[in-house]
Amino acid sequence: MPYKPLPKPFQAWQHWLSRFDENLQPIIADLLLQFNLFIGSISESRCSKQLSSDSSDLQKRGKYEHLLTTEWLIAQEEPDEFIRRAANNEHLFLTPAYEKPKANGVIIALFDCGLLQLGMPRVAHLILMILFDIRAHNLNSQFYWGILQSNSELMLFSGIEELKLLLKNRTMNCLDTKHLDYWKDYLKQSELLYDECWIIGNNFSKVDFATHKISINRLISKFTSLSVDMTNNKISNHFELKLPNEVICAKMLSGLFESGSNYAVINEQSYLPLNANLHLDISPNSNHVLVFNSENNKICFITINDILSQRQVCRVKNYSLKSHVLGLDIQGKHIVALYQENQKYYLWGSDIPKRELSEEININAINQLSYFLYLYGDHNPKLLYIDEHQSLYSVYWINYYGDILNSQHEIAKNVIVLFKLSEKQACYIYQDDQAQFCITGYALNHLSYYLSIKKINENLQYFISSENLWLTGFGHLAVGFEHQWQVFVDENSYVEVTTPLEWQVFGFFYDNHEEKINFLIIDKDKKQVALFDYLSHKIDVCFKSSYKIVLYHYNSLAQSFSVIMDNGELILYSLKTQSIRLKLHKAD
Template sequence: MQLPESLHPWRQWLEWFVPEQLPLFADLLGRLNPMLGPLRGLQQGGVPEPDGLGDLQRHGPYERLLSSEWLLADEVPDEFMRRAAVGEHMFLAPQYRAHQANRLIVVLLDAGPLQLGAARLVHLALLMLLARRAQEAGAELRWGILQSVPRLHELDTSAQLKCLLNARTYEVVGEEHWQAWRVWLAEQQPNVGECWIVGQRLPKTDNQSCTHRVQVHRSLDGQSLSFELQVTTTRRVSLPMPDERLALQLLKGQFDGEVVVAPPLKGSVPRVSLTLLPVIASAGTHVAMKMLDEQGMVVIKLPAANQKKPLEIRRHLWKAGQVPLTVTFMHSTLGAVLSDQWQLSFWNMPGLKAVDKPDPKELKLPPGTGTFQPVAWLRNSTTGRLFLLDTQGHLAFWAVETGRSPARPKTGQTHRLTDGVVGLAKVTKERVAYVRNDGGRLYAHSVDAYGTVSPAHVIGVAEGVSQVLFAASSRWRGSFGGCALLSVENGRETWRVISATDCPVQMERIDLAGGWKGLGLLLQEGDDHYCLVLLSPNQQSIALYCDGEQEVLFTTSHAMTKVSFCPLSGLVAALTSARELLVYSVPLRTQRLQVFCNEIPEKLKEGANA
């Protein structure tokens, strides 16, 4: 790789990045390098060792006397004695080498929510500077995470750099975190030479354990970063905000030739509404969104891995005057429940007949299109049912007509399954799960396409529970497959994860930091631990909380206005304020799609120009 001469000192680490990312680091390295100051002196220690011959001298033990002097003792003994008396003999003097203590430069990084985004890139640049600093001094660089248990890592491969980027948590740094590291560092003395702690709102430290403090934070106008280094004096420098596209690539770990490029489009995606959630097919193959300028939905087929053909985009329209109450997929086919003044009709749902609009006491449906109602559509070769949960906890369904048996519910009618329902989701291909409140207690059930309801499974007290998330799992076929219950305390979300009966841990309480929100519950097949999908307070990051650890999955340039999670496919679909759609697979830890949905129809463009 050809590097400018100014970047040659950091070639070893810059080779991990693709050429287009280098200007970002060139700017950061150039601004930060003069701030670091001299290295603290390396101490000498231990007993000196001989290291060959160094010189000749007039004094010394006679076992080191020059051989030529011993010749005088044999040939001219009087001269030998004279030289001995006046100190003229020559002795060999050995060269001594002093031991240098094994010195470490330790960098402890704040991986909490205050350092999300551009601050993490400053961490990378500072680590490269300190790695070079250690190399020049014959020392070693090690890094750790302040919020983690004391453990140090090397920085000699790009994989370790990606490990650093993935080491994120929603916890801010507290006194207890620093005290744990301080005790550990004291045990390493005298091996640690410099100790740097880097972050924002750092705890108080002593000069003996911590030699350098670095505060990184955004300016009040959000247009720059402030880098403040505290040693014996305080030094400050203002850093420009990095290019958003390059910054996102780096924060997602897309470097070392692994930059992901969105597939080419076969035309543009129509402008979509920012008030309605994206709808994800349970098979993980399609995503649908409500179009803003037309009466219908746009459906995008998610590209396969290494797909080269253009992206498949389709528009589905319905009649003007019909309002979509909810939208769902059956496999890859999109369907919707539409409402007009008198009827509910089932668009693109074969076997379901239109019904008279139910009385609000029977089924309370929203008058506008502010949100899609929870829905699940089950269908097999002999029967089918569409389940819908209204705003008052009434769970209704409509049946597909498959015969004249009086035991089967009639098509063309709205049927009530139960009341007091607080959550509904499709959890297997053939079953729907729901939780109902009965007498102040919560019970979980599942139901199939024939209407067969499973026995009740008690999951807790209903008081204070405002939302339920379901985990998709084959365990629902037998009994209970797991869910999470939300309660809000002092503005912070607390989730109680209720596991399936055969899991080793039956209940886990997860207290989220302020502003974080739970989006979905994931249980991968063969695993016994549930993972909670989270949205960050600034609505620009999606994270995964699992087994006490939090991992940031991806970030966006603009705030996310609507985010959907599908427990069956494990897909997250996020729609940002810039109408950018990002689809991410949580099980595969990979981005499936990134596309802008902002194409305005030609007729509207012509009208605006006129």
């Protein structure tokens, strides 16, 4: 993360790492470390060895069977002198001392950029390219590289632009013997004296001109790792390269890794009123942010490019509703609002016509509903909400093409909290007649679990994560108040957790890639947001500002949080990319 200093083992690579976006530096460092441990130290130089200018170690080199003939004669004629010389290391051996030249031979790497190496294997290519340059630099040497499918000359590696050039050189042609024969002849005729010639791709069993061969393959069973095999004339090694998450890999493969290259953040200006009546929401795909002003019923809807897109897009739309808004939700890329006007209830959407609720439908709410969801049904969309009496209702059309929502159904009583799991499914926690807590699914037949929740406070908070797990079984749930929490990873057991005293919990995040559960916390000064790993008790700051945070919101489906600072700036931060995606400044 951007404010986490690099560990000491990576300090030697700081010169190279500093060229990358600060969010990427720890990730690149980790990948470098994995490969560096795997490929080992530099081979012995193939350059011509030179006689040592100092022959003082002549008598110390080699084994005793390599003694000069004169020494053996002394052993026969003057045994005492032979022993004296042995004791004083004065014997002369056959082999004089040699030393490597100060400048070693160059390092060469040839990359397979064909079909079998497209996608994630290219991430490994980038890391190897960086590592070879570091390797050559440490030896006061040079690093040359080329594309196996290209009948061209080797290129001298000169900087980060070479990484982008490697990414651009992709081809639909698979590697064949003609390509290998070309490079074998090229290196034979070349005047370059190399210590190492690396060939990187897939299945090089018949290649004889390379000193090292690295084969990279995708793993069907593990999408988060690559299978890597290395062979040379001495050994064969195998390991699994653990990759960062797919979003970060996609950004790297797009060439958006250079410091200052706008890796993730979109900077825009817009008028954003700042008051205590603002409410924030984030779409499940994290591409939309909704800012609602309950004082005047105005909505600011911000749309940015998809998280994997290379385009930098930011659109801000403003809507104004004339009447009292009871509920808001984001479904897909559109807003849905439930509002009251002249004692009647209406459903409004940015992409659907205004529709009235039947007079038979009564929504017990004076203020804005604490929980309101708009879900797609098998046949008709449905509204889910919890009223002021803690009853969960669904409202829907019997005839979708009609103008009036004419059906209401009470799902459960004593409902405490409602969560969206997908565009079609939800779950909720309620207390039954025996005051037992139960989590139950909506449009999910399997989901019904009783929970041993300690009611340590009347105002318990509830957070879920791993929504995809809840769709098929039990996911992750946190229940607590202030600093005392219960973390459920299955129905029958929980872990009691004490969160840091100087921080406040406002979210629960499960990292699918690292398989870690973290609390999302904000410090007491409201200037830092961090992840708290309750197993290791580590706090990892992911966002900080010199301005005070006055409003914050986390969406577990989006794995993103949004904050508004007291200077009027809105920030959208993605825990997937571990970076800021949007900075919306208050217009001057």
